[in-house]
Every structure is written in C-alpha cells, then in structure tokens.
Amino acid sequence: MTLVAPPAARLGATLAEIGTPSLLIELDAFEANVRGMAEFTASCGVALRPHAKAHKSVKIARRQIAAGAVGVCCQKLSEAYPFAAAGIESIHVSNEFVGADKVAMAVELAAHTRLSVCVDSLPQVAVLGVAAAEAGVRIDVLPEIDVGQRRCGVTRSDDLLRLVDAIAQHAALRFGGIQAYHGGAQHIASWQARGEAAKLAAQRASEFVSALRARGVDVPVVTGGGTGTVEFDARSGIYTELQPGSYVFGDGDYGSIEWAAFDRPRQSLFILSTIMSATRPGIAVCDVGLKGLAVDSGLPREVTALSRVETPELAYAGANDEHGMLDVAGGLERGTESLIGQRMLIVPGHCDPTVNLYDEFVCVRAAQVEALWKVDARGLSR
Template structure:
C-alpha cells in the first residue's frame, strides 16, 4: 500500500514539522517505554501478557510487543486476526463471538494457517456451529463471561459450566479457559474507586472458576483485564493472562485515570495527531485541518498538547475542520502553525488512518502501515 505524501521526509532532520497534515504521529521512544513497562509488570506479577491488537492494528507494534515477551495477541474481530496472522508467529485469540456459516468457514481457514488460534463462545448454538465445522481441525475455545455489561458473555454460573462441558465433550475442540472483560471498569478515574468495582466483579469471576474446578473443568487460562485494571487484575490473583492494549498509546481517556496505587500512571502519551492552522481570521480562534475524519468524535474532543498557549481548547467543526479556542488575550496562531493533539480514544482514531508517522524527536524515522485498518468484519 502507499505510504502517502510524507514518505520523502523519512530520515530528514526536522521533517516532522514539514508533514502533510493531519498526520497520525507515533513517538517511538514513548511506545518502546510503554511496551517495556507493561512487559516488566506482567513478568513480575507472574501473568502472561496477550495484548489487544484492536488498539494498534499494526504488525510493527505487534512485533515489538512479542519481542518484549508477549505470548500472543488478542483481536477484536475475525478480520483483524486475518490481517495480522501472516505477520504474527504467535497465538491469536479472537475476543468476540464468530457467528454465521461464512464467518465460521473463514475461521476454519484461518486456523489452518495460524497455529494456536483461539476463539470465545457464549452460546450453545454458536458452539454447535463451530464444532460442526471443526470436525478434523483442532481449535481452542474460551467461554466468555458477562461481567454485568450485558454485551457478550454467558449470563450465569450454570451457563458457564454447561458451555465448558460442551466444549470439553468435543473431540476436536479444546477448552482453553474463560474470558472476563469489564469495559466500564477500565475508565473509573480514581484508583480506589476502580479497586472497589473490580473487587466485586472479580469475586463473581472467582465463583465461576471455582464452579468449573468442582465440575472437573479447571480453566487452564483466565484471560481478560485491560490497561485500566491491570494492576488490580494482578493484585486479586484470579486472572492468569492480561489483554491490556491501550497502554501502548495512552489516549486522553486512560491518561485521566490513576492506573497504579496512589493514582499514579507509569505510561506516556505515545499517539498524537499533528494538524496545521489553515485559517485564522478571528481573534482567539484558529481553524485546523483535523476534524472528525482525523479523530473520533465518540467521546470528548482531543486535547491540544503542543504548539498552542496553555488553556487552549479544541472543538470539532466538521469532517475536515477543527477549531482552536485560545485563552483571552492570546494572539491568533499564524497560518501554517503545527499543533499537536492527544487522541481522545485511540482504537477508533487509529481506524481512521492508513499509516503511523513514526518519530524520534522531530525526525520522521519511518512510516508504518496500519495492517488491520478497517477490518471490522
């Protein structure tokens, strides 16, 4: 695929300031530190790390995570797994149910070329469809547990045991364990409040693990968790494998949270959007070329972090436009000025772009394709 108009700037000192904008920026120094920090934490906690690739969708980032000790990757969709599998010589886990005969046929084909592939199930009918397709090809299957969100996952302890028994009864399917992920828990800003929430949910998870043990089906792996709960998942000791993903980039939502005791946060903002002032005709207002097509509008707007006076706010002004609202008394920014925005929500923002502009300092050192961009199915 084309790497875009900025390719000639690779290796040129100061080239970041010359980028065609809007440009998705990946600070490699910060990325490498974030990856090392989580890898070190998981090792010290005695937990496997299978980070979620839905965050970065990138074969290059995946390679860095695996080199740092990750045991594999998790993918949100079958499409993501298909896109990444040719580049990843490690097990992949698809964390949402794969439904429909066409999708299950694709899953079967992927399993033949992706050793260690695993999926989750939360319904007997889905399991039956997978078992019917996998009569000769082995597949690892996890039982997905609903943490109370009512999105996916079995609804009760009894359902979890029944589904695990059905997996174990198949001659070709292997019971890999259980998956448990509570999305809302990840973004509770204060650590102690998040700890209370996760403690209650982990108590429920522990009861399911105990019931499976009593049924003669001890789960080999208890997988789940995320960037927001990783320290608590380790503390409570029920999960054996972490799926944290956003720690590599640290968007605004996660940066607002205290992720470790004392509301500390050991990760740096590594993913940004560089945008350029394209109109400046009004006092304390400048228009930039990054709008809804450059950053997701599903949550709060992005935060300006460089190139503007302190206190400047950003507002969406359309698909291609954003507004910078400067504090009173500050001069309007000049045309062509480059402004850096932190991403408000990294996963869907990444999915809007084709490439990462990888920088060290002010130098563009590489451009990485976003391997699984758009693979939502």
C-alpha cells in the same frame, strides 16, 4: 504514471515537514510503555496478551511479543488476518461471532495460527465444532462470562457448564479457559473505585472458576483485563492472562483518570495538525476534524503548539468533518492570522477508533521520522 497523493512523510523528515493531519507515534514513550507493561505483568506472574485492536499493526504486535507477550488478541476475525498472515503464532479472538462466513474465517485462521475464540451460546459451539472437524483444524474455545460489563458472556455458572460440556463433545475443539472482561471498569476515574470494580469482577470470575473446579473441570486460562485495571487484575490471583491494548499509546480519556501504584502510560500517540485559517479574534481552524480523530470519548484535551515561541494557549473546541475549531487564549485581537501555518500535537480522546482512521503510523524520535508502520488491520471489522 499513476496520479496518487504523495506520501505524508519520508524517513528523516522533521515535524515541520510531515504532511498533516498525520498519526504520530513518539517512539521513546511507546517503547517505554511496551517494556513497562511486559515487565509489570511478568513480575506478577501473569501472561501478557496485548489487544491488537488498539494498534492493528503487525510491527507493534512483533515488538510486544519480543518484549514477552504470549501472542495478541483481536476483536474481530477479519482483524486477525494480517497478524496470522505475518506469522503471529497465537491469536485470541476475544469476541463472539455468528454466521457461516465467520465460521469459515475462523477455520481458515486456525490453519495458520494457534487460534482461540469466545462463545456465549450453544449453537456457536456446535457450528464451530463441525466446521473445525471438517477442516481438520483445532480451535481453543473460551466461553465468555459476564463479570459486570452487562454486554456479552453468560451470567450463570450452569450456562457456563453447559458450554464446557458442549465443547467437550467436539474433538476439534478444546476448552481453553474463560474470558472475563469488564470494559466499563477500565475508565472509572477514581483509582480506588476502579480498583473496587476490578476486584468485584475478579471475585465474580473466581465464582465461575470454582463452579467449574467443583465439577472437576480444569481452567487453564482466565483472560481479561485492560489498561485501566491491569494493576488490580495482575494481582487478583484469578487472572492468568491480561489483555491491555491502549497502554501502548494512552489517550485523552486514560490521561484524565487517576493512576497510582502502577505508572500511567506515557502519551505516545498524537495527531500532527496545522492551523490553516484564522480570520477571527479568539478562533483558529486546524486541518483535523471528525475524519482524523474519534470524538466518542470527548474532544481532544491536549493541544501542544510546536516551535513558535510566543504561541497563545490553544484548546480544541469543536470538530467538523475536516476542520478542528481552536479557541485561542487571550483572543489575539485581529492578530490570529499570525497563527496560520502553526503546527500542533493533539492528543485524541480515544486511541482505538482514532487509529482506525489512518493507514499508517508516522513514528518519530527526537522530532525526526524514524519509521513508517502500516495500520495493517485498518477497517477490518468483520
């Protein structure tokens, strides 16, 4: 008999019975987010291609596609494998890659799914074109343009034109359009300033598109956008396809920015945690730290105690590897010990890297476990 740790939860378990720390999806909120985004993008006449880097889950991708999405984005080639293996028919790798091992992955994936990828330099096109031809596969190539992120993507339209020309020289490659993503704009707190940043990005994209059209190049797809700017991007008239990812979950960062015309995503992702030590006035210690929540966008901002009536207010104040330090409002002079065993729902600061720490989602509805979903692409960063 193999000795392995017991599962965190069984179907039907209550919040009091789930092992902690665990990664929870509240299904009502999650489903509302999936449906809401699909309806909004459809009403604006733009395609929805959600970013699977947020959830890394085949079951979630299938729900997004059932709601109307045209496929998914992945950020890495290895991340795309579980989705291709599960029969997701259209995958866009929204990122550049280099190296023989990576090109071999792209070609293998293209034999199993309709694959598109990004490039921003000529050698990437050449190597991919040759490998795809040898393997007898077809790959859509979308040059990335820099619309304000100052990260990847060409910065001048003549560089874009050179890429388009290079793609045209390879029968196995097809120019699929362009990618225009401004990550930094997603998190601007002011709704108006975010809208202005999105507008500038769209305008920049529009200039690149015009340069291509002036050369007689048709641009079938302009893909980009994220959860924070989707309402602006959808109405920009320039994007044909949007890539929001975090909208299915929400997180502390997205929870703290200003929303207006488009509804704020409902928070559906939580860490369930338990207080396991409380020996000092004003301080309690819970069982989730750096190995169970990402702190790159700050510490968790919401801690909701479950079930006990007179629980003082708790604030997540510090993370060690496996400990979370909680400030206990009012101090509970010498009485914090009563908090031991207290369970809490914690909203992580940043959903994507938090999800990447867990092997499964514990999906709950009305405080009971309804499903367990694998984080299929966890750790697949190549």
